Amino acid sequence: MDADVAVIGLGAMGSMTIWQLAKRGVSVLGFEQFGIGNDRSASGGESRLFRTAYMEGKQYVPMLQAAKKLWRQLEEETGNSLLTLNGGLMIGDPNTKAIQNILESIDTFQLEHEILQGEKATKRYPQFKLFSDEVMILDKNAGFIRPELAVISAAYQAETLGAEIHRFTKVEDIVPDNDGVTIAANGKSYRVNKVIVTTGAWTARLLPKMEKEVEARRLVLTWFPAKNIAAFQPKNFPIFARMRNDFRLTGAPTLDGTMVKASNTKDPNRVPDPSQLNRDVSLEEIKEVSAAVKELMPGLVPDPVRASVYMDGYTTDDHSMIGEIPGMHNTFLVAGFSGHGFKMAPVIGAIVADLIIDGKTKHDITHLDLNRNLVY
Ligand SMILES: Cc1cc2nc3c(=O)[nH]c(=O)nc-3n(C[C@H](O)[C@H](O)[C@H](O)COP(=O)(O)OP(=O)(O)OC[C@H]3O[C@@H](n4cnc5c(N)ncnc54)[C@H](O)[C@@H]3O)c2cc1C
Numbered sequence: 081m082d083a084d085v086a087v088i089g090l091g092a093m094g095s096m097t098i099w100q101l102a103k104r105g106v107s108v109l110g111f112e113q114f115g116i117g118n119d120r121s122a123s124g125g126e127s128r129l130f131r132t133a134y135m136e137g138k139q140y141v142p143m144l145q146a147a148k149k150l151w152r153q154l155e156e157e158t159g160n161s162l163l164t165l166n167g168g169l170m171i172g173d174p175n176t177k178a179i180q181n182i183l184e185s186i187d188t189f190q191l192e193h194e195i196l197q198g199e200k201a202t203k204r205y206p207q208f209k210l211f212s213d214e215v216m217i218l219d220k221n222a223g224f225i226r227p228e229l230a231v232i233s234a235a236y237q238a239e240t241l242g243a244e245i246h247r248f249t250k251v252e253d254i255v256p257d258n259d260g261v262t263i264a265a266n267g268k269s270y271r272v273n274k275v276i277v278t279t280g281a282w283t284a285r286l287l288p289k290m291e292k293e294v295e296a297r298r299l300v301l302t303w304f305p306a307k308n309i310a311a312f313q314p315k316n317f318p319i320f321a322r323m324r325n326d327f328r329l330t331g332a333p334t335l336d337g338t339m340v341k342a343s344n345t346k347d348p349n350r351v352p353d354p355s356q357l358n359r360d361v362s363l364e365e366i367k368e369v370s371a372a373v374k375e376l377m378p379g380l381v382p383d384p385v386r387a388s389v390y391m392d393g394y395t396t397d398d399h400s401m402i403g404e405i406p407g408m409h410n411t412f413l414v415a416g417f418s419g420h421g422f423k424m425a426p427v428i429g430a431i432v433a434d435l436i437i438d439g440k441t442k443h444d445i446t447h448l449d450l451n452r453n454l455v456y
Contacts, residue, residue, distance in 0.1 A: 083109045083244065085436060086263055086272045088251045088286070090116060091123040092227070092422050093414050094278035095234035096429030099154070102241035104433055109272065110235065110243055111265055113250035113282075117232040121280050121354075122392040124228060125301045127332040127341060128422035129319045131168050132221035133193060135178035136398065136420055138185040139447050143427050145189075146443065148221065150426035151230075158233040161226070166333065167318035168222025169205065173213050178323050182217055192220035207311055207379045208320075224319050224332045227422055234429070251286060256409045274410045274436055281391040282354045283415045293401060294393040294416045297348035300361055302369050303339040303386040307379055312340045327372050339385050342377060344369045345419060351391050361387040394418045402431065403450030412436070413450055 087098045090112035098110045114120050132148070134140045151163040172179045186193050196204060196216040205216065239245055246265065253264040254275055263270045279286050281296035306312045317333040317340075331342035344365075351357055366384060374382035395401060395416035405411050414432055421428070427443065434441035 081260065081272060082270045083107045083272050085109070085274045085276065086111065086261070086270060087276045087278060088254070088263070089113075089277065089279035089282065090235055090245065091121050091231060091278065091280050092425040093280070093417070093428050094276075095231045095238070096425040097276055097278060097414065097432045098238040098243050098245070099234040099241075100426075100429040100433040101436065102238040102243040104437060106433070106437065108238070108243045109270060110238065110245040111249050111251050111263070112245070112247055115247055116235045116245070117228040119228065119388070119390070121282065122390055122417070123231050123422065124390055125388060126226070126335055127224040128227045129168065129321065129330060129332065130163055130165070130223050130225055130423040131170070131219055131319075131321070133170065133182045133185045133191050133217065133219040135170065135181045135321070135323075137181055137447070138188050139444065140424070141185050141189045141191070143424055143443055146430070147424045147427040150430060151225070154230070154233055154237065154426060158237050160229055160233045162230045162233060163223060163225050164314060165221060165223035166314040168219040169208070169318045169320040170217045170219060171208065171210070171214055171320065172323040174215050176323060179215065179217070182219070186217075194218040194220075207317055207377060208322075209376050209378055218318065222319055224335075225422060230425070234426075254286070254408070254411055256411050258409070261410055274412065276412045276414055276432055276436070278414050280415060280417070281351065281393045283393050283413070285354060287405070287413070290405070290413065294395060296351040296354045296391050297394045297419075298351050298357060298389060298391050299343075299345055299348045299419065300365050300369075300387060300389050301341065301343045302366070302384040303341050304373055304380040304382065304384050305339050306334070307381060309334055309337060311379055322376065327368070329369075329372050329376060340380060342369070342373050342380065344372060348392075348394070348419065354391060357389065357391055359389040361389060392417060392419050392421070399447050401450040402428070402435075402445055402448045405450070
């Protein structure tokens with residue numbers, strides 16, 4: 081055996097998983113096809129939003145609270161600042177599912193928040209125009225994460241704790257048998273007891289049988305200059321997610337002092353082959369997000385100064401999949417985070433370590449069970 085466990089793909093989930101396994105003394109190999117902290121998949125683009133009052137469902141709240149503690153642990157272990165909790169504004173029609181889920185999360189778990197409406201809301205946050213059918217909910221346990229530094233911190237910390245990482249090493253095949261699993265990568269083979277596949281949008285390339293379950297989708301991030309950048313500094317401007325029928329505008333305060341992130345992340349398009357991801361941003365895409373910014377964020381200059389393209393793995397119900405792959409003994413899939421996984425990455429790493437070491441976890445992950453909607 082080359083190691084007890086191998087983790088394939090060291091983006092958000094893989095880096096946190098290898099950190100958690102190494103921390104618990106497991107001998108572990110990691111494989112990443114690009115560099116550590118690369119921006120070729122889902123973990124690039126300067127910031128990721130952290131939210132606790134959760135529009136995707138209140139079942140995530142305990143996991144997110146646990147994730148927050150683990151972000152702080154990783155910061156302590158590495159000395160890097162990764163998560164800034166400057167608050168988060170969720171804006172939308174209270175009759176929508178997203179806002180109802182946020183309110184349910186708040187009620188069930190007594191989350192710190194404020195509800196702002198009408199003039200009171202726009203006086204406090206003049207950076208936004210608000211329609212009469214919308215509310216602003218300020219989630220006090222929200223903010224932003226630095227994704228590249230987070231991945232790098234976890235992977236390097238794992239190495240410090242004894243993990244062996246193979247960079248620029250693409251895994252081409254995984255072959256389980258009764259006694260373990262063989263991995264083929266860069267013309268070499270490696271033998272381990274268990275394999276964890278954290279390949280995100282690339283999952284179906286490595287595991288074609290998962291093509292229907294985890295689909296690659298393309299997301300465009302855009303940044304805009306401000307008329308008065310001071311109004312968009314983290315202390316004055318929370319992260320935000322604004323839902324309306326035809327778009328979902330999400331963003332973060334200025335992190336470099338010159339531009340503000342505001343992107344349309346609604347209904348990302350399918351990417352048939354992740355290795356052929358179109359990283360050009362079309363004029364149509366720019367016009368669409370510019371129009372939304374012009375209408376809703378009067379403090380921004382509506383011509384983007386930066387735009388870049390990423391992709392994530394999506395499932396049919398937008399909840400990820402964690403579990404042993406049917407027919408592949410000792411091979412576990414942890415993928416399909418559907419555009420909202422980064423914030424929870426450290427707790428996912430801890431959950432996977434629990435499952436590998438103890439065969440069970442104290443966290444409720446029923447909604448993430450790999451077998452819930454598999455269609456073979
Ligand atoms: C534009 C965008 C904005 C987002 N915004 C947010 C947000 O604000 N908040 C939030 O919580 N989440 C957000 N998400 C979602 C979040 O970033 C993802 O859900 C999360 O990063 C997925 O992690 P992952 O480990 O599954 O995939 P990734 O982070 O993409 O990692 C997969 C890794 O596997 C590697 N790999 C693939 N195949 C192989 C192979 N065969 N051999 C070796 N290595 C391989 C890849 O190179 C990659 O490094 C966003 C996603 C995108 C794309």
